[in-house]
Amino acid sequence: MASRVLYLLGSAAPPVLDFADVVSRVQADGWSVCVGLTPTAADWLGDQLPALEQQTGHPVRSTPRTPGDNEVWPDADAAIVAPASLNTVNVAALGLTPNFLAGYVAEAIGKQWPLVVMPCVNSAYATHPQFGRSIETLRSAGVRVLFGEGGFQPDPPGQGDRKAYPWALALDAARSLAE
Template identity: 65%
Template sequence: MTTDRVLYLLGSAAPPVLGIGAVVERAQAAGWDVCLGLTPTAALWLADEIDRLAELTGHPVRSRYRMPGEPDVWPPARAALLAPATFNTLNAWAQGITGSFIVGFAAEAIGKGIPLVTMPCVNRAFLAHPQFERSVEALRGSGVRVLLGEGGFVPNEPGQGDPAVFPWDLALAALA
């Protein structure tokens, strides 16, 4: 699928990423041309599915920066959804620590004015860390729509999460 409605779907290594193929299909049904990017760990978790996901999207799945001189294999993004966003990914993004491709893209997208939505996937213990609230506020202050709490992802107690109830529909709806 090629349209001018290009969505960069960027996922980090939290259990909901294991169902990312169905999310791609739902985004495509909503008219998006989806390009899938993953953190290196998420790509490792989905290693057996990478070829199928690339076929599904019609684009290579990316989990690393391109090498100097390599062409960009994705069309330009109209919007980006970074979900699930782990504690590590969200904090790195807010602090501009761009060690992974998806965080690097998301950090640069703020300056490019590309609409950004993120849905964290963290438990309540991570919420207690003082950096997390600062990171959420920094991203919101930069124009990122952070779906956390009512109307987004509601954190659970450690070890009590259910990837099947991750609110992907809310994340996709926030792109509209």
């Protein structure tokens, strides 16, 4: 049995389509993995959700629990929000909770749980003034944000390669936070 638990939380950006491969990498590193998605990311991965549940041994979550429901995941040693879309970064920084993933981030910040956020935005989105403020807000709240030097570097619109998304950086950051 894995000694560490990682929450892998993704939003609707192309690298989310590679979650099965990322889960395999994380499990090979000795982690138990729980997958959480924004509603749109869950739609994108719709046909893959049963396989992800089988692969992880945990339900894939994209909706909050209802009152009275028991928690179905073990406690996390660290969580990664990646890919984090422009919307996910801004919602998280503003403390809004329109979905399961955003609610988890808000709680993680409040309880100072180990949290890594790695955006996946194009260079046009990265220039939006709210995005820069959101990155700084998350960093000042204690979130390890992997953006810019040593993290995700945006490409011009339409020129990104989802296979080049730097998953290893996020996994290394989570590992260091869990130690």
